[in-house]
Amino acid sequence: MGKIIITGASGNFGNAAARQLLEHVPAEDLILLSRTPEKLAEFDQLGAQVRRADFDDPASLAAATEGGESMLLISTLRVGTRVQQHQNAVDAAVANGVRHIVYTSIIAGGEADHPSIEQHDHYATEQLIQRSGAEWTHLRDSLYAEAVATAMAIPALQAGSKPDNAADGKVAIVSRDDCVASAVGVLTQEGHGNRAYDITGPELISIPEAVAMISEMAGKPIELIPVDDEGMYQYFDTLGVPRRASDIVPDGPIPWASEGMVTFGQSIREGYFAVRSDDVERITGRPPRSLRSVLEQYQGAWPQ
Template identity: 55%
Template sequence: MSIIVTGASGNFGRKAADLLLDKVPASELILITRRPAALAAYAERGAQVRYGDFDEPASLAAAFAGGQRMLLISTDQVGGERLRQHRAAIDAAVAAGVQQIAYTSFIGVGPDNPAISTVEHTATEAMLRACGVPYTFLRDSQYADAIAQFALPGALAMGAWMSSAGDGRIALVAREDCVACAVAVVSTPGHENKIYDITGPELLSYRDCVALAVELSGRPLAYDAVTDEQKLAFFDSIGVPRRIEDGMENSPIPWPGEEMVSFERAIREGHFAVLSDHVERLTGRKPKSLRQVCMENIDKLRLAA
């Protein structure tokens, strides 16, 4: 059973490749990347490392040839580019005879979700439903790693976490649990046309995250609840463009302001308040908690404090 992993030189893709090498013969692993040299170590282990670029659809026929299952890792492009890239990948997979496409989507997708970041996930899921190839949607929650490694240290350094998410809750999930679930779906049978919500073990508000940071760091940290307009004004004040088309080259944060504010609105309104046991069902182990992920990054928290 040949397994394709797209975006294989990225963080998620590399971790997936590492786990897959423990489950399937290396020769059955097809790793797609725009930078084959970056995956030379995997080629030395016997994996098929192939050039493929979603921005060059003609490159994908050879890249996907012979693959039977595919892990389609969502690209990091926004502003319409992601959807065009996903369309190219899906069309090429269908033409290549791929028999299952597992896609890394996001929890709470749907037409009523105000989060801009979910729009292209919703559209990609619709493409996959219509393409005729069995699909699996891996609807990952927000990474606990991002909270532990960036959000909380940044807040501790500033002395406050400003948020328009209010007391809305989300089940933060460890990236490694998301990867393990994706690997399980493409390396074992029975996941065709299934939807999995990949979440952590508990629903938490950002205020809960602040309380945990205070406990673990021993330093005070305020939770500054603001309106959407106030949060957007803050992003304006530090030079974050409101939209991707405004240019992101000099932005201190790699996401546009309106997208981030819409994400927090979605949390506040309950669109991401999804809790499931799918991590345990797919991997056989309970998902990591935010506390566990924070303890793995305790040095960053204490240094920031």
């Protein structure tokens, strides 16, 4: 199988993937990359190779990807400006002989005509990986249930209302746990080269239905306020969120831009996320978690 590189290994996804991989491979077969390698001290002590890597510094990536056979490329957070970061990582990995790149993409990541700013990044990255000469696997993840259970649920319960521009568009909301398990499966099994998988939850549900589930479980009313895309931008304006990725203040309090969220809602409304598959179960051998099970997991953090 060879050594496995994980980019962004100190983040939520990368850290969870590293932990799961330790159940399948020896620690010395893991190469864990991070801008803050000190956060990975426990893996270093177990025998994994922990290396500093900065996606904006190709020289650091050239050294960090040496000796790897496969790489889990976890998409960076800089929506709108991250394709060059991904290109830097792919170029360095391929130059060092990495033969298989597994990428965390998004539902409909292979469609050229798509309204979501986030998807534009993923589409461009899928294309550059396919041109790289390495084998590829695209894991097209749906909307994270954990984001619904926290970033969506908590402000909605605090305010008693939630503006939304996704209308009745459906999405098979998926647990990050299942996304991680699918990535680990692809990295540790044969036969996944040059394939794309739709990593989804078990049921298609609309955002209003998800909000109603949160309200029912919390025993608190949430008024869903349908708005158009401009109304959604104005809502994020009141929270101090920059509209464009280029307006993000480096190391500022809000590391994301509302254009990603607004166009994400638009793409749900227009049907781009209405995809449900059995790929999670086929890769992991178990059915994906339901949205309700993830909401129950985080319910203790909701405002009373």
